[in-house]
Amino acid sequence: MTELTSRTIAQLRDGFRSGEFSAREVAETYNAAVAAAKALNAYTVETPDDALYAAEAADKARGQGNLPPLAGIPLGIKDLFATRGVNTTAGSRILKGFKPPYESTVSANLRKAGAGMLGKLNMDEFAMGSSNETSAYGPVISPWRRKDSNVGLTPGGSSGGSAAAVAASIAAGATGTDTGGSIRQPAAFAGICGIKPTYGRCSRWGIVSFASSLDQAGPMAKTVRDCAILLEAMAGFDPKDSTSLDLPVPQWESGLSSNLSGKRVGIPKEYRIDGVPAEINALWDQGIEWLKDAGATLVEISLPHTKYALPTYYIIAPAEASSNLARYDGVRYGLRVEGEGLNGMYSATRAEGFGAEVKRRIMIGTYVLSAGFYDAYFTKAQKVRALIKQDFRKAFDRCDVILTPTAPSAAFGIGETTDPLAMYLNDVFAVPASLAGLPAMSVPGGLDGQGLPLGLHLIGNELDEQTVLNAGLAIEERSGFTARPEKWW
Amino acid sequence: MSVSIEQVRHIAKLARIAMSDEEIERLAPELNNILGWVEQLGEVNTDGVEPLTAVIDQKLRLRDDVVTEGNIRDEILANTPEAQHGFFAVPKVIE
Numbered sequence: 001m002t003e004l005t006s007r008t009i010a011q012l013r014d015g016f017r018s019g020e021f022s023a024r025e026v027a028e029t030y031n032a033a034v035a036a037a038k039a040l041n042a043y044t045v046e047t048p049d050d051a052l053y054a055a056e057a058a059d060k061a062r063g064q065g066n067l068p069p070l071a072g073i074p075l076g077i078k079d080l081f082a083t084r085g086v087n088t089t090a091g092s093r094i095l096k097g098f099k100p101p102y103e104s105t106v107s108a109n110l111r112k113a114g115a116g117m118l119g120k121l122n123m124d125e126f127a128m129g130s131s132n133e134t135s136a137y138g139p140v141i142s143p144w145r146r147k148d149s150n151v152g153l154t155p156g157g158s159s160g161g162s163a164a165a166v167a168a169s170i171a172a173g174a175t176g177t178d179t180g181g182s183i184r185q186p187a188a189f190a191g192i193c194g195i196k197p198t199y200g201r202c203s204r205w206g207i208v209s210f211a212s213s214l215d216q217a218g219p220m221a222k223t224v225r226d227c228a229i230l231l232e233a234m235a236g237f238d239p240k241d242s243t244s245l246d247l248p249v250p251q252w253e254s255g256l257s258s259n260l261s262g263k264r265v266g267i268p269k270e271y272r273i274d275g276v277p278a279e280i281n282a283l284w285d286q287g288i289e290w291l292k293d294a295g296a297t298l299v300e301i302s303l304p305h306t307k308y309a310l311p312t313y314y315i316i317a318p319a320e321a322s323s324n325l326a327r328y329d330g331v332r333y334g335l336r337v338e339g340e341g342l343n344g345m346y347s348a349t350r351a352e353g354f355g356a357e358v359k360r361r362i363m364i365g366t367y368v369l370s371a372g373f374y375d376a377y378f379t380k381a382q383k384v385r386a387l388i389k390q391d392f393r394k395a396f397d398r399c400d401v402i403l404t405p406t407a408p409s410a411a412f413g414i415g416e417t418t419d420p421l422a423m424y425l426n427d428v429f430a431v432p433a434s435l436a437g438l439p440a441m442s443v444p445g446g447l448d449g450q451g452l453p454l455g456l457h458l459i460g461n462e463l464d465e466q467t468v469l470n471a472g473l474a475i476e477e478r479s480g481f482t483a484r485p486e487k488w489w
Numbered sequence: 490m491s492v493s494i495e496q497v498r499h500i501a502k503l504a505r506i507a508m509s510d511e512e513i514e515r516l517a518p519e520l521n522n523i524l525g526w527v528e529q530l531g532e533v534n535t536d537g538v539e540p541l542t543a544v545i546d547q548k549l550r551l552r553d554d555v556v557t558e559g560n561i562r563d564e565i566l567a568n569t570p571e572a573q574h575g576f577f578a579v580p581k582v583i584e
Contacts, residue, residue: 101564199544213544242549311527322504329505331577336570342582343505351507359506363516364523366504367492377527382540384533389541420519421526437544462545 004029005169006484009073009226012172016062016072023062023072027055027116030074030172034118037170039489041140042161044079045087046119054116061114070233071114076171078162079120080127081107081217082206086117090208091125091135091158094353095334104206105238106175106217113233118171121161125355126325127182127210130426131417132160134357139414142190143168143485147451153411156186156426162220163190167485173221173230177207179214180313181407181430184442187220188406188455191444191483193472194220195227198463199437200245202231203238211320212243214313214434224443224472228252231465247463255466258474261295263467266399270306271429276408280454283445284405287456287475291403294474299399303391308384309432310424315368315381316435321358322365328353360420385435392436396461401471404429406442406455429457439465443472444481453483491521 004026007015015021031048051074058071082088082100089095103111111117124134131154132140142155142164155164159176163186166174176183178196187194195218202217209215219230232252238244267288272281288298330336330349339348354362368377395402408428417423433440439462442455456475460468492500497517501508508516562575571578 098568101561101567200547239550239552243543243545243547245545245547246550305533308530308533311530314523315527315530326505330570331579332565333568334570338580339507342580344507345580346505347502347507350505354506360516360519360523362504362506363497363500363520366500367496367520367524370500370503379540380530380535381527382542383535383538384530386538386541387533387535389544421522435544 005033008223009172009221009229010223012073016058017067023055023058024052026072027051027074030118030170033170037168037489039141040143040164040168041138042122042164042168042170043076043119044089044091044122044137044161047086047117051116051118054111054114058114068112068114069229070110073114073172074116074118075110076118076121076162076165076174077107078159078175078177079123080177080208081175082208083107083117083120086120088120088208089136090127091123091137092353092355092358093136093335094328094350098333100206102206105203105240106207106234109236110175110233115233121165121174123161124158125358126208126321127158127177127179128321128357128361129157130181130185130423131412131414132157133414134355136355140164141414142411143489144190144411144452145485145488152414154189154414156189156411158182159186159220163187163192163194166190166192166220166222168489169484173219173226175217175234176220177215177217178434179210180317180434181427183218183220184430184440184455184457185407185426187442188453189411191453191481192220192222193224193227193441193443194218195231195441195465195468196434196439197231197235197465198245198439200243201235203236203241203244205238205240209324211317212324213320214317224469224476225253225256227441228256228469250466252466252469256473257470258294258477260291260471260474263296263401263471264299264399265291265296265471266299266301266395266402268301268303268306268395268402268404270303271404273408273428276405279448280405280408283454283456284403287403287445290475290478291471293478301395301399301402303395303432305384305388305391306432309388309435310428312381312384312388313431313435314364314424315377316385318361318365319369319378320365322362322369325358325362357420388432389436392438400461401467402459403471404457404459406430406457410448410450410452410454433459438462439468441468441472443475445475445479446481447483492517492524
């Protein structure tokens with residue numbers, strides 16, 4: 001039954017419904033695959049009983065002919081989502097042992113839709129990182145390897161556990177979160193699909209906050225259709241999140257169509273940057289041809305403030321993080337380290353609980369928000385952010401979807417990138433859409449010369465996930481990408 | 490602008506993160522690197538630009554000021570490193 005794990009969510013759903021196999025068989029097969037994949041370090045907690053419990057409910061419901069959409073589908077949940085009674089630590093020592101007495105809205109929506117949970121997925125600490133190396137649990141090892149090499153590669157980050165689990169077929173799909181590329185860059189590195197919807201589509205309630213004006217949940221899965229299925233279940237209005245969009249959830253799956261006639265695809269000239277490998281630019285050109293073949297017309301567009309997106313992000317995200325992470329004080333949950341008096345306890349707890357990258361960002365954020373510097377850094381960044389948003393508004397007068405590469409490189413080796421600034425550059429193509437709150441997706445385009453996956457990136461207009469998914473589907477159908485990592489774990 | 494060792498020490502204090510002199514000396518050039526890089530925003534003309542406050546236009550909702558979820562003291566205290574008499578316990582702050 002191992003072949004069950006190679007199926008897509010749509011195939012599992014159909015096979016389960018037609019009686020080809022039971023949900024229990026699916027859950028047991030996945031539980032065994034998870035237990036056998038410890039070398040990847042993708043899961044921080046395994047919850048086989050949870051997966052079985054949901055499967056039993058699905059099998060029972062099948063008999064009664066009333067099945068919720070994700071009945072019998074076992075998923076991995078990023079460790080950033082609060083899960084009732086199950087350790088939720090955001091990849092950090094400071095949340096050690098935290099068992100939320102509540103469930104995040106997104107994971108609750110997935111459970112209501114019938115999905116089971118295989119476990120919690122490893123991630124960069126507080127979602128701050130692009131390689132999974134900042135996790136308190138140690139890095140996730142990508143299931144992919146370079147040709148003729150045993151060097152451990154990163155699955156990307158911060159949703160690296162999610163990407164690795166889907167690529168290695170130890171989860172049928174997974175939740176991710178994306179603040180500045182954390183769904184899309186790992187999806188590209190792992191040869192899978194991942195979509196960040198419009199800001200506000202998925203409730204942030206119960207997701208450990210990093211930068212609240214940017215944080216957005218989304219699905220990661222093997223195919224575009226699977227992403228549509230999962231996103232439909234995850235999204236929806238939630239009165240508990242003040243920025244949740246009070247709009248009906250579109251039926252993205254039934255709206256899927258790879259016929260792009262009448263659609264205009266924008267190619268931003270500012271995304272042709274120096275130092276990007278020729279293979280990535282070649283794939284981008286190939287992507288343009290695929291979309292033309294699907295009926296789309298091409299338009300050159302300009303997003304003039306693109307080069308300022310990363311520095312803008314690295315003011316706004318740390319500023320919001322420094323405020324959000326002030327709650328980790330050793331009083332209400334997680335780690336407490338005694339010190340001299342109350343302030344001493346706070347400082348000792350935070351010194352021991354946070355890792356180096358999180359401390360770096362809290363320090364940057366505290367500085368840019370401090371008296372005398374607020375306007376020069378934070379207000380300035382919010383103004384540039386408004387200009388970046390305006391760039392996209394103008395561009396979407398001329399096109400319906402934008403095509404770019406997802407990341408400026410393929411997956412790199414663990415420990416290969418030590419300079420923080422060089423690490424931040426991983427998200428150069430992903431961050432602008434985050435700053436503008438736009439839906440954006442990575443789909444696999446092909447393998448590079450070393451046999452590693454490369455992704456193509458689609459950015460849509462506000463609320464237009466459908467065009468993003470449809471363009472993704474057009475690429476998926478034409479790329480014929482079916483490569484999976486060879487099992488070594 | 491660049492931050493001095495003294496400023497880094499001050500920021501660490503504001504952020505409530507205990508740091509040794511060594512850590513502060515290591516962090517100062519890292520922070521200066523990042524701050525030097527973000528300062529390229531100075532090139533952008535933002536005269537007359539309103540800072541962005543909401544990335545997707547939407548109305549902020551109001552709700553009645555009533556208790557929606559109450560009587561869950563024990564759940565709230567369940568994760569605390571130290572609770573006493575139904576409260577969070579912290580080191581003594583008043584002598």
